[in-house]
Amino acid sequence: MDAPDLSVELAPRHKQGLRLRNPVMVASGTFSNGLEFARHHDVQSLGAIVSKGTTLLPRRGNPQRRTTETPGGMLNSIGFQNIGVERLVRDICPIWATWDVPVVVNILGDTVAEYARLAARLDAVPGVAGFEVNISCPNLDVGGIEFGVDPAAAASATRAVREHTSLPVVVKLTPNVTEIALIARAVAEAGADALCVANTIMGTAIDIEQRRPVLNRPFGGLSGPAVRPIILRMVWQVCAAVDIPVVASGGIMTWQDAVEYLLAGATAVQVGTATFVDPDAPWKVRDGIAGYLERHGEPSVTAIIGTARTFRRD
Numbered sequence: 001m002d003a004p005d006l007s008v009e010l011a012p013r014h015k016q017g018l019r020l021r022n023p024v025m026v027a028s029g030t031f032s033n034g035l036e037f038a039r040h041h042d043v044q045s046l047g048a049i050v051s052k053g054t055t056l057l058p059r060r061g062n063p064q065r066r067t068t069e070t071p072g073g074m075l076n077s078i079g080f081q082n083i084g085v086e087r088l089v090r091d092i093c094p095i096w097a098t099w100d101v102p103v104v105v106n107i108l109g110d111t112v113a114e115y116a117r118l119a120a121r122l123d124a125v126p127g128v129a130g131f132e133v134n135i136s137c138p139n140l141d142v143g144g145i146e147f148g149v150d151p152a153a154a155a156s157a158t159r160a161v162r163e164h165t166s167l168p169v170v171v172k173l174t175p176n177v178t179e180i181a182l183i184a185r186a187v188a189e190a191g192a193d194a195l196c197v198a199n200t201i202m203g204t205a206i207d208i209e210q211r212r213p214v215l216n217r218p219f220g221g222l223s224g225p226a227v228r229p230i231i232l233r234m235v236w237q238v239c240a241a242v243d244i245p246v247v248a249s250g251g252i253m254t255w256q257d258a259v260e261y262l263l264a265g266a267t268a269v270q271v272g273t274a275t276f277v278d279p280d281a282p283w284k285v286r287d288g289i290a291g292y293l294e295r296h297g298e299p300s301v302t303a304i305i306g307t308a309r310t311f312r313r314d
């Protein structure tokens with residue numbers, strides 16, 4: 001039997017599409033902009049790289065302490081430290097343009113107008129294969145509540161990016177909502193090519209000796225294996241709600257975790273926190289998926305996507 005076809009299409013409705021050679025991406029904020037990894041790892045063989053969250057102006061991020069381990073995961077409150085879009089265009093995009101692997105730029109704005117400006121600025125820049133729109137930040141247009149918790153605000157951020165780029169647009173949802181399917185539908189109707197489910201889950205940890213939060217802020221974002229069952233459930237729900245591809249992000253440590261997400265309906269997966277534990281994790285996940293398909297006599301990744309959804313209740 002031929003080796004299984006690992007390739008997937010993330011933007012089937014888009015005129016150029018966003019074809020990945022395999023379904024394994026690296027998650028925003030856990031791989032920087034890929035340059036450090038490129039010194040030691042074969043980054044070209046990934047499905048896609050997602051950049052660090054990029055804002056219009058550079059940000060220094062929050063003061064220390066910004067991360068802490070928790071049972072089965074970690075909390076972070078980095079505060080979107082990044083070099084800003086102008087330096088990204090000047091110093092980083094020209095390097096990406098020489099790479100084979102698609103790089104998707106994760107963008108975030110404080111207002112709808114900022115999302116539009118980021119999309120317009122990066123639209124025709126060589127090296128940028130598409131956008132991942134992070135709608136988990138406070139929407140200053142409406143007094144600081146997250147874009148991603150309100151269907152109308154989530155749709156307007158999506159529309160702003162859609163109208164200012166001809167590149168594929170993936171919108172990354174927040175899990176900090178009651179009904180993620182409502183947000184997913186609003187964002188899909190506003191023109192997203194794909195959805196990423198999901199960003200970190202809000203949590204906290206308290207230093208009992210100091211009697212204060214461990215992080216610099218009361219709350220941080222929880223990631224790692226602890227979140228996986230919750231995000232897996234959300235991926236299932238979002239796949240039932242929309243007919244565009246879904247990218248899963250939440251606690252993928254091993255290839256088995258990735259296969260669970262594919263069977264739940266995800267078209268691709270992102271490896272994030274796992275790379276802090278094992279920098280080879282994304283490649284191990286890719287090889288493990290290939291081995292699983294071979295053992296099960298499956299011709300392709302697409303042959304297994306969503307197949308757990310058709311189970312028969314006993």
Ligand SMILES: Cc1cc2nc3c(=O)[nH]c(=O)nc-3n(C[C@H](O)[C@H](O)[C@H](O)COP(=O)(O)O)c2cc1C
Nearest residue numbers: 027028029053134199223224249250251252272273
């Ligand atoms: C240190 C750190 C920084 C992150 N930075 C970003 C970011 O800039 N933009 C974004 O959309 N998500 C960011 N995330 C969220 C991850 O991309 C990912 O969605 C989340 O961690 C869940 O996946 P995981 O459990 O595999 O890490 C960050 C996560 C961590 C742990």
